[in-house]
Amino acid sequence: MSTFWSLWIIVLTVGSIIASWWLIWATGRMRNPDEADEETTGHEWDGIREYNNPMPRWWVNLFYLTIIFSVGYLILYPGLGNFAGVLGWTQEGQYEDEVAEFEERMEPLFSGFREMELTELAEDETALAHGRAVFGNFCATCHGSDARGARGFPNLRDAQWQWGSTPEDILHSIKHGREGVMPGWGDQLGDRGVTETAVYVQQLAGRSADPMLARAGQRHYQQLCASCHGPEGRGMVQLGAPDLTNNLWVYGSSFEAISNAIRNGLHGAMPGHEPIIGEDRSRLVAAYVLSMMEEVPESGNSED
Numbered sequence: 001m002s003t004f005w006s007l008w009i010i011v012l013t014v015g016s017i018i019a020s021w022w023l024i025w026a027t028g029r030m031r032n033p034d035e036a037d038e039e040t041t042g043h044e045w046d047g048i049r050e051y052n053n054p055m056p057r058w059w060v061n062l063f064y065l066t067i068i069f070s071v072g073y074l075i076l077y078p079g080l081g082n083f084a085g086v087l088g089w090t091q092e093g094q095y096e097d098e099v100a101e102f103e104e105r106m107e108p109l110f111s112g113f114r115e116m117e118l119t120e121l122a123e124d125e126t127a128l129a130h131g132r133a134v135f136g137n138f139c140a141t142c143h144g145s146d147a148r149g150a151r152g153f154p155n156l157r158d159a160q161w162q163w164g165s166t167p168e169d170i171l172h173s174i175k176h177g178r179e180g181v182m183p184g185w186g187d188q189l190g191d192r193g194v195t196e197t198a199v200y201v202q203q204l205a206g207r208s209a210d211p212m213l214a215r216a217g218q219r220h221y222q223q224l225c226a227s228c229h230g231p232e233g234r235g236m237v238q239l240g241a242p243d244l245t246n247n248l249w250v251y252g253s254s255f256e257a258i259s260n261a262i263r264n265g266l267h268g269a270m271p272g273h274e275p276i277i278g279e280d281r282s283r284l285v286a287a288y289v290l291s292m293m294e295e296v297p298e299s300g301n302s303e304d
């Protein structure tokens, strides 16, 4: 805050406090006892006249107390422009203290987990309970509370792993994030080409497909897609290009969804979580993800 605005706030705040004090003092003063009983506000209703008597003393004193409180508060805590208050209290400071205290309490627990492999953690009930809590807080918004994902957000329980399924791959995905980029091919392929290629992709996934269209699509595929998805469609973990043969889909299994992916391209981004949750919690949630894996996936790498 610049000095000007700081002074502005100080003048306004102190001014208001002084004005409140004066107002209470001026209106709360006892008037001459002789006339005090006689003066009315001029309001009359059904013969009842409203007297203009001063407020009771204890009531006025309460007002003074609130003013004294505010002055004390402004001396101790931040409130007057740039003045930080003599206690040096800040919101961030309180938050950091609480976080540090929490970390200190968790430290003995976490240091035990640090010695364990991810695969061991995935069998440890206590570790999994912590991993589940982290997942609920940081991952469920995108991957769903059951980790089954949604369109564009991968299912973490199925056999499809764009970026690899080893404990190290999963930990890497969590800590550093992942960004899948597939360019769109609509301009190059035209509507017919997109349809043919989509039909071929369905055939790759083992679904029934028109053989004529699929044959044409296969030519497009070898030319444009094989470099990333592999000549047999088995995907490539280095690029995050999914296996297209397993009939498991991140972006939807319908013909429209597949055509759309081919026409417009895709760009999924998983934010890196190490800066947010740190190393210990990344490992715990990775173990939790490992523990949920329902099928042991084959390596989806076209090179093997």
Ligand code: HEC
Pocket (backbone or CB within 6 Å): 134, 135, 138, 139, 140, 141, 142, 143, 152, 153, 154, 156, 160, 161, 162, 163, 164, 170, 173, 174, 178, 179, 180, 240, 267, 268, 269, 270, 271, 273, 285, 286, 289
């Ligand atoms: C903002 C949404 C978002 C959040 C939050 C998020 N993810 Fe992701 N995650 C994604 C997206 C999108 C992808 C797919 C990236 C791509 O297209 O390549 C992904 C990919 C992954 C992958 C790789 C999947 C594969 O098939 O290889 C793992 C593992 C993963 N996330 C785990 C987690 C965990 C654990 C958390 C919580 C710590 C988390 N994600 C939080 C959106 C998110």
Ligand code: HEC
Pocket (backbone or CB within 6 Å): 162, 179, 180, 181, 182, 183, 185, 197, 198, 201, 220, 221, 224, 225, 226, 227, 228, 229, 239, 240, 241, 242, 248, 249, 250, 251, 252, 258, 261, 262, 266, 267, 268, 269
């Ligand atoms: C530059 C590498 C690259 C090329 C070339 C490429 N893709 Fe992809 N493809 C990807 C990546 C990476 C993803 C995952 C996108 C994401 O995570 O958001 C993907 C995703 C897809 C998906 C969605 C899969 C799902 O699980 O929902 C389909 C379908 C697909 N590609 C088909 C094709 C076809 C057909 C071609 C050729 C016309 C092609 N791709 C060319 C990299 C590529």
